[in-house]
Every structure is written in C-alpha cells, then in structure tokens.
Amino acid sequence: MSTTSVAPAPPGTEGQDAPRAAARRRSGGRGRRTAAAWGWGALGILVLVVVWEGYKALAPEDGVLIGDLRVLPRTTDLAMPHVWEMLGRLGEPVTRAEGSPLLWAAVALAALTTLGIAAAGWLVGLVVGVGFALIMQRWRLAEWGLKPWILVSQAVPLIAFAPVVKSWGSRVEIGSWEWPDWLSVAVIASYLAFFPIAVGALAGLQSPARRDVELFRTYAAGYWSTLLKLRLPAAVPYLLPALRLGAANAVVGAIVAEVSTGLQGGIGRLLIQFAGQASGDPAKAWGPIFGAIVLGLVAAGSVALLGLILKNYRRGEAA
Amino acid sequence: MNAVTISGVGKTFDTKEGTTVALEGIDLTIAEGEFVSLIGPSGCGKSTLMRLVADLEQPTTGSIEVFGKTPDRARRDQDYGIAFQQAGLLPWRTVAENVGLPLEIHKTGKAERTARVAELLELVGLSDFGGRYPDQLSGGMQQRVAIARALAERPRLLLMDEPFGALDEMTRERMQGELARIAGETGAAVVFVTHSIPEAVFLSDRVVVMSPRPGRITDALTMSFAGKTGREEGLREQASFFEMVTAVREALHQGSPTTAVRGVETR
Numbered sequence: 001m002s003t004t005s006v007a008p009a010p011p012g013t014e015g016q017d018a019p020r021a022a023a024r025r026r027s028g029g030r031g032r033r034t035a036a037a038w039g040w041g042a043l044g045i046l047v048l049v050v051v052w053e054g055y056k057a058l059a060p061e062d063g064v065l066i067g068d069l070r071v072l073p074r075t076t077d078l079a080m081p082h083v084w085e086m087l088g089r090l091g092e093p094v095t096r097a098e099g100s101p102l103l104w105a106a107v108a109l110a111a112l113t114t115l116g117i118a119a120a121g122w123l124v125g126l127v128v129g130v131g132f133a134l135i136m137q138r139w140r141l142a143e144w145g146l147k148p149w150i151l152v153s154q155a156v157p158l159i160a161f162a163p164v165v166k167s168w169g170s171r172v173e174i175g176s177w178e179w180p181d182w183l184s185v186a187v188i189a190s191y192l193a194f195f196p197i198a199v200g201a202l203a204g205l206q207s208p209a210r211r212d213v214e215l216f217r218t219y220a221a222g223y224w225s226t227l228l229k230l231r232l233p234a235a236v237p238y239l240l241p242a243l244r245l246g247a248a249n250a251v252v253g254a255i256v257a258e259v260s261t262g263l264q265g266g267i268g269r270l271l272i273q274f275a276g277q278a279s280g281d282p283a284k285a286w287g288p289i290f291g292a293i294v295l296g297l298v299a300a301g302s303v304a305l306l307g308l309i310l311k312n313y314r315r316g317e318a319a
Numbered sequence: 320m321n322a323v324t325i326s327g328v329g330k331t332f333d334t335k336e337g338t339t340v341a342l343e344g345i346d347l348t349i350a351e352g353e354f355v356s357l358i359g360p361s362g363c364g365k366s367t368l369m370r371l372v373a374d375l376e377q378p379t380t381g382s383i384e385v386f387g388k389t390p391d392r393a394r395r396d397q398d399y400g401i402a403f404q405q406a407g408l409l410p411w412r413t414v415a416e417n418v419g420l421p422l423e424i425h426k427t428g429k430a431e432r433t434a435r436v437a438e439l440l441e442l443v444g445l446s447d448f449g450g451r452y453p454d455q456l457s458g459g460m461q462q463r464v465a466i467a468r469a470l471a472e473r474p475r476l477l478l479m480d481e482p483f484g485a486l487d488e489m490t491r492e493r494m495q496g497e498l499a500r501i502a503g504e505t506g507a508a509v510v511f512v513t514h515s516i517p518e519a520v521f522l523s524d525r526v527v528v529m530s531p532r533p534g535r536i537t538d539a540l541t542m543s544f545a546g547k548t549g550r551e552e553g554l555r556e557q558a559s560f561f562e563m564v565t566a567v568r569e570a571l572h573q574g575s576p577t578t579a580v581r582g583v584e585t586r
Contacts, residue, residue: 211407214375220395221424229424233411315410315454 049083056080081283089283090290103284107270107291114266115295117182118247118254121189122299125246128190129197136198137205137231138223154195158253162188162260181263188261189253193246200242204235236313243306247299255292267291320387322476322508323349323372328381330367330534340533341367345381347527347536349508351475354499356511356519356526358567364534365512366480372510373401373478385476397425399476400469400507404484406461408453414464415440415449421471439467442501459490466498470505477502477509483518492555495521499550516571520563521550528570538570 056075063079064072073079081089090107093100101109132150136143165184172179208230216226258268270288278285307314330342342364349355357365370376371383374390385393393399408417415436416423422432440446443463453461462482469477482498483491499522502509513519519526520542528538542563554560 209407211403211405212409215401215403215407216424217375218373218394218399218401219421219424220397225424229420230409233409236411312452313411315452 052080052083056082078279078282081286085283086286086290089281090287094284103287107267107287110265110267110270110288111291111295114251114254114258114268115298117186117258117266118189118250118295118299120183120186121254122193122243122247122250124186124190125193125195125197125250126243129194129242129246130201132194132198133201133205134227136202143202150195150198153191158188158192158256159260161191162257165257166261181261184261185254185257185263185266188257189250192253193250196242196245196249197239200238200245201235204238204242205231207238208234233313236310240303240307240310240314244300244303247303248296251292251296251299267295320351321348321384322351322353322386323347323510324384324387325368325372326382328368328371328378328383330364330371330376331379342371342378343533343535345534345536347539349510352506352508354502354509354511354522354524356513356523357529358513358516358519358526359529359534359571360514360531362534363529363531365529367534368529369478369480369510369512373399393476397421397472398474399478400472400474401478402462402465402469402480402482404481406453406458406465408461408464408468410453412452413449414445414451414453414456417453417464418449418467418471420468425472435471439470442470442504443467443497457490458486459494462486462494463497466501470501470507473505475507477505477507479509480512481514482511484513491518496550498522503550516564516567517555517560520560520567521555526563526567528567537573540566540570 055072059072059075061075063070063074077085090102090104092103094103094106132146136146162184165187166181169179169181169184169187205227212230212234213226216230221229254266255268255271257263258266259272263269267288271285271292274281274285274288325345325347328342328345329340332339332341345368347355357368359365367376371378372385372390374394383390386398388396388398408414409420412420418439419432419436422435427435436449437446440449443466445460445463445467448456448460453464456464462485466482469479483494486494495518498509502522509522511519511522523542526540526542527536528540529535530537540563543559
C-alpha cells in the first residue's frame with residue numbers, strides 16, 4: 001500500500017474529488033439523456049407513420065371484420081388518408097374561395113386562440129389549486145373536509161357543466177363589463193386544471209421531513225417564513241409534474257368546452273367543422289387534429305421550461 | 320447561572336398500547352461552557368431529554384430551565400443551536416445559504432449575514448465550499464455545515480443528537496476533534512447525545528449514563544485524564560483515556576440487568 005493513501009486528509013477536503021467526478025458524470029449524462037429523449041421521440045413518430053402506411057397498404061379495403069364487427073378500420077383514402085396527403089393539405093388554402101388563408105395558418109390561429117383560453121384556465125386553476133392546498137396544509141380539519149369534495153369534483157363529467165356555465169356567464173354583467181363567452185370556456189378548463197395542481201401542491205407542502213419542520217421550530221420561525229423558506233421550495237418537485245398535468249388538462253378542457261358551448265375561433269370549433277367536411281376533403285379534417293396535438297405539446301413544454309428555471313429546487317429529487 | 324437545570328423531570332407518551340414512561344425523575348444541571356454527553360442504550364430517553372431542553376417536547380412532570388428561562392423563552396431567544404443525526408440541509412440552498420438560514424429567518428442584515436457566514440465557514444474549514452450545494456458534499460462535510468448553521472446565532476448552548484452517528488469511523492474521529500476545538504473556541508455548553516463510549520469520553524467534561532424502561536440517570540462520571548485537559552488526538556491512546564472508557568462501560572452495565580447492553584457501541 002502506498003503511504004499517500006493512508007495519510008490523513010487536511011480538514012475540509014474529504015471526499016472532495018468524488019463529488020466533483022459525480023458532477024461531471026451528471027452533466028455529461030444529462031446531455032446524452034436529452035439527445036436520447038429526442039431520438040426516441042422521433043423514432044416513435046416514424047414508427048407511427050410506418051404502421052399507418054403499412055396497414056393502409058396491406059390490410060383489405062373494407063378493414064378487418066370478425067363476423068359483422070369491424071375490429072380494424074377501413075383503409076380507403078376517405079377513412080385513412082396518406083400521411084403525405086394530410087401534411088400536404090396543410091399547405092393548401094382552407095377553401096377554394098378567393099383570399100382563403102392556408103390551412104396550417106387557420107389551424108395555427110385557432111390553436112393560438114385556444115392556447116390563450118387554456119392558459120387563462122390554467123392560471124385560474126393554479127391560483128385555486130394552490131389556494132386549496134395551502135388551506136388544507138394549514139388546517140388538518142380543512143383537509144378532511146375538502147379533500148373528498150375535490151376528488152368527487154373530478155367524477156362529474158365536464159360536458160354536463162359546459163352549458164350551465166355558459167348560461168350563468170351570460171347573465172353576469174358588472175357595470176359596462178359583460179362576461180365574454182371565452183371566459184366560460186376558461187372556467188371549464190380551470191375546473192380540470194386545478195385538480196392535479198391542488199393534489200400535487202398539497203403533497204409538496206406536506207413533504208418536508210419532521211426534522212426540517214422541527215429545525216424551523218427551533219429557529220422560532222412563524223407560519224409565513226416556514227412556508228416561504230421551507231414548504232414552498234420543497235413543493236417545487238411535486239408542483240412541476242402537477243403543473244404539467246394541469247396544462248394538459250386545461251387544453252383538453254378548453255377544446256371540449258369550445259365544442260360543447262359552440263365557441264367560435266378556437267381549435268375545438270375547427271375540429272367539428274372540418275370533420276363535417278371530411279367526406280369531400282378527408283385530409284382537411286386531420287389539420288386541426290395535428291394542431292391540437294402540437295397545442296398540447298406546447299402547453300406541456302412551456303411548463304417544462306418553468307422546470308429549467310427552477311432547477312435548483314429540484315436537487316432534492318436526485319438525493 | 321447554569322446553562323441547563325433539569326429538576327424532577329418525567330415524560331410519558333400515550334400510545335395505542337398504553338402509556339410509555341420515557342423518562343422518570345431526571346435531575347441534571349449543566350454549567351455554562353460544560354460539555355456533557357448523554358449515553359445509554361436505545362430507548363433510554365436520551366434523545367427525548369435533549370428534545371425537552373430544545374422545547375420540541377413538553378415534560379409531563381418537573382421543570383426545565385435554560386439559562387434561567389423556560390425552554391420556550393430560550394428557544395424564542397435563540398439561546399441554543401441544534402444539530403441532528405441527519406445534517407438536514409435544504410438541498411435547494413447553497414452551503415452558505417444553508418448556514419445563513421437562521422440569520423435570514425431572524426432578519427439579520429445582508430452585510431452582517433455575509434460576514435457571519437464567512438466566519439462560520441472558516442470555523443468549520445469549509446471556506447472554499449460556500450457556493451456548493453449539499454448534494455455535492457460528503458457526509459462529513461454536510462455535518463460540518465449543519466454544525467456551522469447551529470452556531471450561526473452565537474448560542475451559548477449547543478444541543479447535538481448523535482450528530483456523527485451516520486459517519487464512518489475515520490471521519491467520525493476527525494469530526495470529534497473538530498467539535499472539541501469548536502466548543503473550546505466558542506465557549507458554548509454542549510449537550511451531546513451518543514451511544515458511542517469512546518466518543519463520549521473523548522469529548523466530554525462529564526458523561527451522564529442513562530438506563531431504559533423507564534429512562535433514568537444511573538450515573539454521572541466526570542472525565543479526568545491525568546495531567547491533560549485538551550482534547551488532542553493523542554488523548555485516545557493514553558492509559559487514562561482507557562480507564563475512563565472502562566469506567567463508563569461499567570457504569571452502563573450496572574444500570575442494565577443483562578451484561579450485553581444493546582444499542583451501545585463499545586468500539
């Protein structure tokens with residue numbers, strides 16, 4: 001054994017190299033993981049395209065039937081347009097009328113409209129969800145009283161609410177301000193968005209170990225400084241996935257609410273409208289579907305950006 | 320004035336199985352600047368006793384004074400600093416921010432805080448690590464940060480619940496040396512909960528031996544090492560050190576009906 005390995009390290013240096021090496025490994029691994037994630041994503045889309053086109057080419061025109069029951073769809077151009085036709089259609093005008101915008105532009109505009117409404121719903125859901133979580137964390141009695149209702153709220157079908165919210169909204173008039181129809185849609189979106197946020201935020205606020213809470217007690221820290229310096233930072237790793245779920249829920253809620261309240265201008269309306277024209281222009285109906293998918297990804301991706309900003313609060317996740 | 324005065328303290332816990340007597344008839348005074356270890360097998364209530372002093376639990380009977388005040392008052396006045404077996408650093412804060420946490424909570428000015436944190440990091444030998452995050456430190460370094468944090472408000476009393484229990488033997492001995500130095504430099508009284516006999520002997524002015532069911536103090540041994548008062552590494556190899564280790568071990572065994580004292584490390 002060499003003498004250097006048994007020589008006592010000067011104070012404050014033990015294990016110094018190991019963490020550094022670990023940090024190097026971590027940062028290198030993260031870059032590779034990101035690349036791998038994109039690679040798998042692209043591969044997934046490719047597989048989807050191959051399956052779609054492969055089925056269309058190989059399966060019988062009338063689909064696969066067991067008795068009278070069709071278990072796999074027809075492969076006609078009407079039921080399953082080619083991938084390139086669907087994508088190509090995006091670059092053509094919406095209608096043959098003079099001055100009609102291109103399909104992708106119309107879809108993008110509608111998607112942005114819906115995104116705005118969903119974002120408003122998400123914000124309302126964030127405020128309401130975190131508010132509920134704060135109340136439930138503060139008072140055990142509130143948790144017992146509120147939690148069952150919050151769970152039940154999600155068992156009520158959203159569709160049942162939409163017309164009611166719209167008709168209530170239309171009666172709201174404060175001075176010269178009138179309740180706009182899009183706000184009804186945002187409220188319904190928030191109804192779906194608040195749930196995962198409330199559940200995630202509550203778990204996060206309750207996550208600090210007893211040891212940490214006691215440490216703050218020994219500092220004679222009050223409710224607010226414990227909340228700001230311990231509970232909220234500790235809640236971040238729980239909140240981020242909850243916010244992402246909330247964002248996805250807000251988009252679904254907004255689209256469904258647009259359809260059921262008949263709101264113009266959003267992607268929900270476009271989905272219904274173009275689906276009605278599918279017999280004459282099958283590829284066109286897929287435009288808003290792609291738009292809705294991108295919309296969901298953008299919404300979830302925006303929250304992921306939030307995660308990057310708050311990355312120091314996620315250090316606990318690795319430990 | 321004494322740092323801690325415990326008189327006639329008892330503590331019972333109500334559990335589903337009935338009432339558990341954790342502590343019974345505890346009388347103990349700790350002088351200012353005195354280093355006292357509480358040692359005993361698992362379940363003897365040594366941690367509970369420390370938690371009573373820290374005002375994290377309330378005694379069922381008897382009274383406790385910390386610098387002549389109630390534990391509640393002493394806690395609010397930040398008369399003591401505390402460290403647990405787990406360092407318990409907040410992972411989203413840098414080392415410097417963790418050390419400065421109590422100062423931040425007590426609204427100490429930024430300039431003063433920065434200066435105090437630098438001083439504390441110097442004291443525990445981590446001056447170069449202020450910008451690191453806890454997950455980038457070894458267990459021993461994390462525990463140093465926790466000790467620095469406990470000292471932030473210049474407490475005259477330090478409460479430590481097996482702070483080196485999770486460390487390996489080598490690191491542990493080095494940390495004991497560091498703690499002896501720090502306790503000497505700050506002049507703070509220390510209540511140190513441990514179940515390692517050599518650790519208690521090396522660090523303490525007085526070793527308080529406890530026995531379980533119910534938790535009682537069975538003995539209190541004043542450590543005296545022929546002609547030596549300092550806590551240098553060499554002390555561990557002195558004959559008087561071994562005598563004290565033997566004395567504590569015997570005191571522990573007398574307090575227990577069986578010869579094997581469970582939960583006590585005699586290494």
